[in-house]
Every structure is written in C-alpha cells, then in structure tokens.
Amino acid sequence: MLGAGSWGTTFAKVLADGGNDVALWARRPELAREISQSKRNSDYLPGINLPRSLWASDRLHEVLDGAEQVYLSVPSQSLRENLRIVRELIPEDALIISLMKGVEKGTGARMSEVILHELGVDPWRVAVASGPNLALEIAKEQPTAAVLSSESRETATEVALTVRNSYFRSFVNTDVIGTEFGGVLKNLIAVAIGIVDGVGYGENTKASIITRGLAEMTDFSVAFGARPETLAGLAGLGDLIATCESSLSRNNTAGRLLGQGYSYSEVIKQMNQTAEGLSSVTPILELALSKGVDMPIVSQVAEVLAGTLAPRDIAPHLTTDDLPQGE
Ligand SMILES: NC(=O)c1ccc[n+]([C@@H]2O[C@H](COP(=O)([O-])OP(=O)(O)OC[C@H]3O[C@@H](n4cnc5c(N)ncnc54)[C@H](O)[C@@H]3O)[C@@H](O)[C@H]2O)c1
Ligand SMILES: O=P(O)(O)OC[C@H](O)CO
CATH class of the missing domain: 3.40.50.720 (NAD(P)-binding Rossmann-like Domain)
Incomplete structure (x- = not known):
C-alpha cells in the first residue's frame, strides 16, 4: 500500500x-x-x-x-x-x-x-x-x-x-470510467451540499442538489463512455449519499466552511487532509466543456471557490433555461 x-x-x-x-x-x-x-x-x-x-x-x-x-x-x-x-x-x-x-x-x-x-x-x-x-x-x-x-x-x-x-x-x-468518475463527481456535489449547509439552507435544498447532482454525474460520465447503471450503484449514488450526509467528509467540510464565509485560501489552510473535490473542479469543467455537457452545480461550486458567487446566492439545482426542462 x-x-x-x-x-x-x-x-x-x-x-x-x-x-x-x-x-x-x-x-x-x-x-x-x-x-x-x-x-x-x-x-x-x-x-x-x-x-x-x-x-x-x-x-x-x-x-x-x-x-x-x-x-x-x-x-x-x-x-x-x-x-x-x-x-x-x-x-x-x-x-x-x-x-x-x-x-x-x-x-x-x-x-x-x-x-x-x-x-x-x-x-x-x-x-x-x-x-x-x-x-x-x-x-x-x-x-x-x-x-x-x-x-x-x-x-x-x-x-x-x-x-x-x-x-x-x-x-x-x-466499467472503470463510471466507477472512477462516480468517485470524483460525488466530491463536487458534496462541496455544494457543504456550501448550502454552511449557509443554513435545509433539507429541501440539499435533496434537490443531491438528486440533480446525480443527474449531472450521470450525464457527464455517460458522455465519456460510462454505463448509467454504474452511477446508480455504490460508486455513484451510494458514495454520493455517504459523502453528502457525513460531517466526516472532507469535501463536505470544505464546502461548509465556504458556506460559512471563509475564502478558498482560508479553507485550504484549515484543511489538514485531502479534499479532492477542490482540485477536481477545474479539470472536470474543462472535460464537460469538451463534450458539451452542462454542469450547473459544478459550475456554481467553481464560482463560489473563485469568490465570484456569494454562497448564499448558490442555487445550482434551480439553474435552468427560461423554459421548464424535462427532469
Ligand atoms: N479518507 C477517505 O475516507 C477516503 C475514502 C475513499 C477514497 N479516498 C481517496 O483516497 C485518496 C487519499 O486520500 P486520504 O483520505 O488518504 O488523504 P489524506 O490526506 O488522509 O492522506 C494523504 C496521504 O498522502 C500523503 N501525501 C501528501 N502529499 C504527498 C505526495 N506528494 N506524495 C506522497 N504522499 C503524499 C500524506 O502525507 C498522507 O499520508 C484520495 O484520492 C481520496 O479521495 C479517501
Ligand atoms: O472525506 P471525503 O470527502 O474525501 O470522502 C471520503 C470518501 O470518498 C467517501 O466515500
């Protein structure tokens, strides 16, 4: 090891x-x-x-x-x-x-x-x-x-x-692609959950983000060749639930600190363990762009990290076109 x-x-x-x-x-x-x-x-x-x-x-x-x-x-x-x-x-x-x-x-x-x-x-x-x-x-x-x-x-x-x-x-x-991307992407959704938790939003907000997050994780992974069932399994939904629900999660914790108003650099200083989601945001958005996959949740996490979106304004699951979308 x-x-x-x-x-x-x-x-x-x-x-x-x-x-x-x-x-x-x-x-x-x-x-x-x-x-x-x-x-x-x-x-x-x-x-x-x-x-x-x-x-x-x-x-x-x-x-x-x-x-x-x-x-x-x-x-x-x-x-x-x-x-x-x-x-x-x-x-x-x-x-x-x-x-x-x-x-x-x-x-x-x-x-x-x-x-x-x-x-x-x-x-x-x-x-x-x-x-x-x-x-x-x-x-x-x-x-x-x-x-x-x-x-x-x-x-x-x-x-x-x-x-x-x-x-x-x-x-x-x-399905190596789906298994790996499941683990990467749930970290990003967990950062979003941490942010809304830190702001003080409740269970409706979090459930909406988890559900739309899973859709985002699946669209992205399938675009790269993953099987959708993998994202509905332990490496997708299973890990998404564990990471979004637990205060043991470093990604969730990092998000919560951001939601409480700490800046990205202050969060990095406070974390003494690896929160992979923070480094994966940019490469994942670049990959998404290359395949034309829309990732509203991850995009808003990136904006909070960059300091261009106030955590209290985050509502990634509400980001939609003017017309109602199919679920
Ligand atoms: N901790 C968990 O619950 C968990 C569960 C599943 C997967 N993972 C994944 O496992 C991986 C490792 O995470 P972790 O939780 O053990 O992190 P950690 O922060 O607890 O430990 C990382 C280890 O790597 C060492 N390290 C740091 N920089 C290094 C370098 N340049 N070269 C060699 N070693 C270096 C650190 O000293 C430390 O021992 C991550 O990709 C994480 O997403 C973690
Ligand atoms: O502490 P995190 O956020 O890196 O999550 C740990 C594991 O990936 C959970 O499965």
Missing part, C-alpha cells in the same frame, strides 16, 4: 483483517515507526488500533519487494510524480489498484489513465476501488461495500476476493 493517510491506512487494515500480508509505505519515518511499533496512526485515525500483522516503512523498496498487488492512495495531484519514483520497484506481474477519487489538473486524466501512462502496463493489470467508504467508519469496522472495477473481469474478481472481510464487502464491474 502506498500512502499512509486516512484511506491508505484504513484500506491496509481492511486487507490485513481479510487475512492478507500487508506492508504500508509512509513518507515520514516517524509515522512508519508509529504504525509498525504502536499499531496506531494517531494523526489520521485517532483511537483506532491497527492489526498486529500490519507493518509500515518509509523505504519504498522494502514495501514493494515481492508485492502481488500494489494499492495506491496518495493525493491525486501527486500520483504521477510518485509513480515515476516507484515504477522500477513494482514487481513485473503485480496488479495495480487505485483507491483515489480525483482527476489530474492540466490533463483531466483519471487515476487509472495516469497509471497506464506512467507504468506502461496492460489495462488488465489495473483496477480501481470506489464506493461509500468514509475511512473512519470503516476503521471502526462499521459494515460497508465497495466496487472493484477493471477492464478485465478476472482482475476485478481477483482483487475483490482479496478486498473483503467481515465488515467490508466487494462487488465487481468492468
């Missing part, structure tokens, strides 16, 4: 609790020591005891030596630079699994596309995981489910058989 933040550490626990031998790479030696010796990651997962079998190191070659499956959980904007460092260390036939929910600024590439580009591996060796997976709940062993997706059903199944235990259930599909 590369990345010892809240999700990398939690996912490593999921794997270890499923009976797998797991090694975790942490950038900081002191964090690697804390995980290996105290079985804790107190900054990211306070109060959680990690499995005794889990060990961590800040030395990539130690962690990657002999790995059959390599899970990636670093911030999306740092994936490419990290892959350039590890590419020679990844064992020849290892499967590569992305746990990330962002797109790359500048290229708009999904994480699996960055992996394929930087590692030059066959698509059958790559899988992605996504779903309603708030790290702290899972670290407390509260039951949940996820989707494991690969262009190869055999790969998705092999990984799903690895990623399961008494509190974590894995489903499979071969």
